[in-house]
Amino acid sequence: MQETNSKSGTTWLKCCAFLAIFxxxxxxxxxxxxxxxxxxxxxxxxxxxxxxxARMVLTGNVSQLYDVDMFRAWQHDxxxxxxxxxxxxxxxxxxxxxHYLLFSPLACIPYRWAxxxxxxxxxxxxFWSAKQIVEIAMHHAANLGADEGRETKVKTEYLWIxxxxxxxxxxxxxxxxxxxxxxxxxxxTWRLLQSHRDYSAGMVFGxxxxxxxxxxxxxIVMLRNMRWRFFVGSSLSVGAIxxxxxxxxxxDTWIAFGRGLQSFGSYAENSGHRLDxxxxxxxxxxxxxxxxxxxxxxxxxxxxAIYLLYCVFEEKSYSVESPEKAxxxxxxTLLISPHTYHYDLCVLLLPILWLVATAPKCGIAYYGMxxxxxxxxxxxxxxxxxxxxxxxxxxxVCELRLRGVMPSLNxxxxxxxxxxxxLF
Numbered sequence: 001m002q003e004t005n006s007k008s009g010t011t012w013l014k015c016c017a018f019l020a021i022f023x024x025x026x027x028x029x030x031x032x033x034x035x036x037x038x039x040x041x042x043x044x045x046x047x048x049x050x051x052x053x054a055r056m057v058l059t060g061n062v063s064q065l066y067d068v069d070m071f072r073a074w075q076h077d078x079x080x081x082x083x084x085x086x087x088x089x090x091x092x093x094x095x096x097x098x099h100y101l102l103f104s105p106l107a108c109i110p111y112r113w114a115x116x117x118x119x120x121x122x123x124x125x126x127f128w129s130a131k132q133i134v135e136i137a138m139h140h141a142a143n144l145g146a147d148e149g150r151e152t153k154v155k156t157e158y159l160w161i162x163x164x165x166x167x168x169x170x171x172x173x174x175x176x177x178x179x180x181x182x183x184x185x186x187x188x189t190w191r192l193l194q195s196h197r198d199y200s201a202g203m204v205f206g207x208x209x210x211x212x213x214x215x216x217x218x219x220i221v222m223l224r225n226m227r228w229r230f231f232v233g234s235s236l237s238v239g240a241i242x243x244x245x246x247x248x249x250x251x252d253t254w255i256a257f258g259r260g261l262q263s264f265g266s267y268a269e270n271s272g273h274r275l276d277x278x279x280x281x282x283x284x285x286x287x288x289x290x291x292x293x294x295x296x297x298x299x300x301x302x303x304x305a306i307y308l309l310y311c312v313f314e315e316k317s318y319s320v321e322s323p324e325k326a327x328x329x330x331x332x333t334l335l336i337s338p339h340t341y342h343y344d345l346c347v348l349l350l351p352i353l354w355l356v357a358t359a360p361k362c363g364i365a366y367y368g369m370x371x372x373x374x375x376x377x378x379x380x381x382x383x384x385x386x387x388x389x390x391x392x393x394x395x396x397v398c399e400l401r402l403r404g405v406m407p408s409l410n411x412x413x414x415x416x417x418x419x420x421x422x423l424f
Contacts, residue, residue, distance in 0.1 A: 014127070014160050021164060021173070022123045031174060032119060034112055035083070042085040044115030047176035048075055049091035051114055053100035054107035055080065062249055065100065066093050066256035081111045096257060098245040099210040115176065122173050125180045130160035132187035133350055137357040139194050140321055156357045162367060163349055167374040172343040179346040182214055186330070186347050193320040198229035205230075206237020213337040214344065217312070221329060225318045276381040277341040279334060279389040281305055287387050304394065308332045311401045323358060327351035327366070328400045331393045342374050342389065366396060 025032055031045040042048045052074045056065050064070045072090040074080055106114045137156045163169055172179040185208050192201035202222075208215045222230045246254075275286055281304055285296040312332050319325060330347050334340045348370065355363030373392045380388050 014130070017160070017164060018123050018127045021126075022120060025119060025173060026116070029174060031176065032115065042075070042081075043083050043112065044118065045174070045176040046091065047115055047118050048081065048111070049093065050095075050100065050103045050118075050178075051107055051111055052081070052091075053093055053095070054103035057100050057248070058104055058107050062097075063253055065097070065249075065253055066260050068092060083111075092260075094260065096210065096212065096245075097249040097253060098241050101245050101248060102210060102241075118176060119173070122176070122180050125184045126163060126169060126173070127160075129180065129184045129187050129349070130163045132184070132191050133163075133353050134159055136187065136191055136194060136350070137354050139191075140323075140354070140358055159353045159357060162353055162356065165371075166346075166349055166367070167371055168343050168345040169349070171374075172346055175343060177343045178211070179343040182208060182211060182344070183346040183349055187350050190320060190326065190350060193230070198227055199233040202230040202233025202235070203237045206234040206241065209234075209238045209241060213339050214333060214347070217333045217336075218329065221312065221318055224313065225316065227318075274341065275387075276378040277343075278339075278387070279342055279345065279377075279393065280337050280340045281335050281390060282338065283387040283390050287381070287385050305336045308335055308394070308397055311397055314401070323351040323354035323363075324400050324403070326354070328397055331397050335390060335393050335397070342377065345370065345374070345389070369396075 031041055032043065034043055044051070049071075052071065053065060056062060056071075056074065061070075071093045075090055076085070076087050078084050106118060109117065134156045137159070169180060171177070185204060189201045189205040192198075192204060205215075205218065219231060219234055222234075275283065278286070281301040282297070284304075285293050285301050288296045309332065312329055327348065330351060334344060334347070337344075352363055352366050352370070356367060357363070369392055370389070373388045377388045380386050
């Protein structure tokens with residue numbers, strides 16, 4: 001009875017904390033301060049481009065979705081969005097057609113209220129992600145010894161606090177970004193894999209295909225490990241999402257999207273790209289002088305990408321009960337992705353908080369290192385031209401592989417040959 005009351009009290013505390021975050025943004029965040037004139041960031045921040053793209057789809061203007069001038073004009077039309085903001089700034093249409101189709105329900109609502117619904121949904125996604133991470137860690141604890149498992153369960157009770165304090169989560173919510181949803185999809189996928197429901201896990205993970213820059217690596221890993229049910233599930237999910245989009249979106253729009261992909265490199269190198277927010281390998285190339293940029297891409301980024309992929313694919317077996325392996329996979333995905341920002345690091349909370357519960361020294365070290373790195377990254381990039389976050393991620397992957405090769409370096413627990421062989 002006492003344990004039940006304690007769990008109920010923790011749940012209420014968690015709900016109150018997430019509600020407090022919601023109302024803090026609602027009443028105090030500049031991005032959610034409605035006014036007729038706004039000279040800086042628009043109301044709802046990055047959500048504006050999702051809503052505008054979905055609105056164009058709903059109103060029969062899908063053929064102009066990737067017309068940059070039209071897309072920009074809609075963003076600055078007060079009769080459409082209900083607010084004016086700096087005409088010198090705009091959001092380009094960079095997402096694939098299925099992405100905007102999935103936002104169409106929110107485009108049925110006037111922009112002001114749609115942005116509030118979106119803010120509330122981000123808080124709910126963060127809350128549910130925290131719940132999934134706790135369940136993943138608890139499932140892991142059930143496979144440990146009685147004493148160690150009991151200690152792990154106690155440590156999971158307040159993992160949600162670490163989630164709310166992680167800079168990437170706050171960054172994602174502040175900008176109205178979707179990264180908290182990507183974390184939720186990854187967490188749900190992992191939980192289903194733990195429950196041996198590979199087909200359902202694949203179906204859920206297929207939703208991430210609307211964010212191709214985060215989707216590409218994990219299906220390859222699962223295919224290589226002959227997890228056929230996962231691969232079939234994800235294939236069906238991807239086919240349904242993109243097939244539905246093919247039915248609603250004309251061919252000309254797909255061609256226009258393809259042209260936009262070809263110009264992605266030039267976009268990444270112009271002022272529309274926030275180098276101080278970027279955290280992939282290409283950040284290293286963009287940080288060097290322009291005359292050395294092409295050399296850096298081939299001489300630095302390519303060898304690093306090959307090494308990171310080698311770390312991921314070094315062993316054929318892949319254990320979903322390994323937070324270390326999950327961290328290596330997700331960090332590598334972020335690094336070799338063509339476009340990732342600091343808010344995309346939300347997905348790393350799954351393995352890091354999992355490690356906080358099961359291997360506290362490692363988990364807390366990774367959490368603190370990345371939290372500080374995210375905080376100091378913009379000034380370091382501005383004044384010293386040093387991209388801190390990708391360097392930290394590379395270091396984490398290298399350290400994980402080193403611990404896999406020399407397990408005695410693990411500071412949290414002794415080596416169980418059965419576990420170490422399944423992890424690396």
